[in-house]
Amino acid sequence: MPASLRVLSMLLLAGLARPGLALTDDDVTVAYKDGSYTASLRVRTPAPPAIVLAVLTDFDHMAEFMPGLESSRIVANQGNSYQVAQRGKVKFGPFSMSYESMRQIEVVDGQRILSRSLAGSARRMQSEMRIQPLEHGTRIEYHIEIEPESWIPSSLGTNFMQHELAEQFNALTKEMFRRH
Known part of the structure; x- marks a missing residue:
């Protein structure tokens, strides 16, 4: 395959060639x-699992490529287990909300990332991310359960989460593609 065709196919797989191919709010089930x-x-990316994992666990540099993330740092690390402090602001239309989190994150066999909230703006949060190698790239499956600290109308909260997760994962896959 000619190099230009290979680059175009990688862009299409990553959803970066045209804005319409990126992850949309409707691609997120809430x-x-x-x-x-x-x-x-x-979401799929042409990046291999090693690069995917490197981006997903680059906590000390995450604020450089994640929209709305103002700071991110590892406060404790033991092997594949991290405590990560993050602070930022999410925006959706005319609404914005500041947040802080302290999470316990564990990387299991380089194929799963488990996260749970220890403190911050959510009463409860836990997530699981699965990284699956494909012939030409990687598939990422993500599931999160969250109970916000303050009440948010369900219609607004659902749309807000769809938008925020699509935006975050588009930024992550863009960074994976850049490193690939």
């Missing part, structure tokens, strides 16, 4: 029940 939200998404 449900609300009893004050908690659950969300799931799948």
Whole structure:
């Protein structure tokens, strides 16, 4: 395959060649029940699993490529287990909300990333990310459960989460592509 065709196919796989091919809000499934939200998404990148994992665990530099993230740092690390402090502001239309989090994050076998909130702007948060190698890249499956500290109307919260997760994962896959 000619180099220009290979680059175009990689861009198309990453959803970066045209804005319409990027992950959209509708690609993120969100449900609300009893004050908690659950969300799931799948995304593909042409980057190999090693680069995907490197980007997803680059906590000390994450604020450089994640929209709205003002600071991110590892406060403790033991092997594949991290405590990460993050602070930022998310925006959706005319609404914005500042947040802080302290999370316990564990990387399991280089194929799963488990995260749970220890402190911060959410009463409860836990997530799981699965990294699956493909013939030409990697598939990422993400699932999160979160109970916000303060009440958010479910219709606004659902749309807000869809938008925020799509934006975050587009930024992550863009960084994976850049490093690839």
